[in-house]
Amino acid sequence: MPRADSVGTVPVTVVTAGGRADGVSYTYEANPVTTGLDPTSGPASGGTAVVSDTEIVAVAPPEVAGAADIVIQSPGSNADMPSAYTYLAGPGI
Template identity: 40%
Template sequence: MMFGNKPATSLTQVSPTQVTAVSPSGNGAVGVTVTTPGGTSNPVSFFYVGAPFKSSLSTSSGPLAGGNTITLNGTGLSTATSVSFGAATAVPTVISDSTISIVVPAGAAAGPVPVTVTTAGGANNGLSYTYVDAPTIGSLAPTSGPASGGTAVTITGTNLDTTDSVTFGGTPAPFSVINATTLSAVTPPGTAGAADVVVTNPAGSDTSVGAFTYVAAPGI
């Protein structure tokens, strides 16, 4: 049996009408022929599928619990059968040769994991996905400031290094990530009284109810 101009690496006759063979290395479309004492058959087309190439993920992080849907872009993805996020594996939905959709499985622990795609042509990795735990707020300092805003507030807690937003009384505040346990934020203008403080990351959010008090300017 020949695959193009290369012989099969193994050939077994199963019956007068069937043989099994192991294809040699190759690429693209080739004709497969079988030769017997009676002659050589007409070629039957066989196509070598190349290993996939991944170029990007639509989202590079998400909750440790998984369940969010992301897309993976690349080439050679039409025969994708599985996508692994570290040790966790999911079955993708093939959209086209360049795009697949995956419901991210739950992770074992927060942190980055390699992403591996397996197709009929082999497996390929090279991208990374980060599992994120939801944030928690422990304390604020100071806990009050003028209603005009502009107070620098230090927020301590956990899982703060992946923070997407900080709000005071529902109003977004500019912030800087110091480390996983500390944020620095500047209060936006607000209404006199207690305001909820909310910290959000890709895994969820935490609310510290009435944690910051806006103080009205004194009247004259």
């Protein structure tokens, strides 16, 4: 299947030694896009429910304190938000 220049349905013709099939279609879907999330930070221990502006809900796993990239993966491509979430260090004792 060739890559599409835009989103939409295209006609497909299947040709085999046994014959030809017309009237088949294939739909190219839009790549994932996100521009924000809430909250943008949480504890390094993880467990914070994070919601993107496209209503994807994820739970932040434990991680060291600092900035983290958000990557939403799909079969066609990824939506990347570099340093969009910050893991916060716990209070010192």
